[in-house]
Amino acid sequence: MSSGDTLLPRRTAKQPDLPPPVRLPPSLAGDPSLPYPAIGTELHELRLQIPGVQGSVLGGVDGLLITHDVPDTLDPDDLAAMAAATFGLGRQVSLRLGQGEFRQSTVRNQAGYFSVYAVGSHALLSVVGADAINVARLHLHAPPVAERLAKLLEPA
Template identity: 50%
Template sequence: MPSDPLPLLEKDVQADPYQAVRGEMAALRHQVTGVRGCVIAGVDGLLILHDTVSSTEPHDIAALAAGAHGISRTCGAALGQGTFQEVTIRNTGGYLSVYAIGELALLAVIGDSGLNIARLHLEARPVTARLARLLNVPTAHPFD
């Protein structure tokens, strides 16, 4: 009989409390062709976690995500359109999409030029809701 009564899964979660969060990021990268990496950042631009195959520094992506969030949040307020949800920046070589994870965190997704952005939006939106629950991030609406 094992000395520790905790199931194996609970031991894994104790060893890495962000295992489920990392799993969500890896799944998004594998499910959507063209995703080169995912970064979770605070709205202040500080890196929380990352899962990237991009050569870009994850701390830089976190800062860029916070900048995109700030501009988008200001636009939403000025236009009376409510709270920030997401923003996508498209360049000749790819994309940066930033999604709200509740009120205090962001999911930044880096994509190459072959990224199917519509598919990314379909997959990423429910991921952000799950990430908010996993990270215990306050949400703007009780049903988020």
């Protein structure tokens, strides 16, 4: 470090206490060895119902991962972050056009799809699909899954 460099300030004040943890609804409490088993079941069923779904992620609108059903070839943390970025852009579009709240956005790539669905106001369901996926079928099945996930995330 040269003489012109300055150190970043350090926090010296006592940090505020964190709020108490939120109790999970009974539907999410389940087996403590599996995080959110009811949510995991919904994500797994989505993959089974729609051929071409490679995986799905449930994350917060802040981009943090909640849980996932993706193979090792996909990074669930990256998918949750990309879903939040997609949501941010979609939300701005909907606000600018005066079309109400964000519901869904799909990105089509050369070899597949990435779709993001609102799960209530605080979470996002993102789905990665192969190029051969039936997108209409995905858009038919995913919104009800997002609604069920929103109910599972509601506080008891």
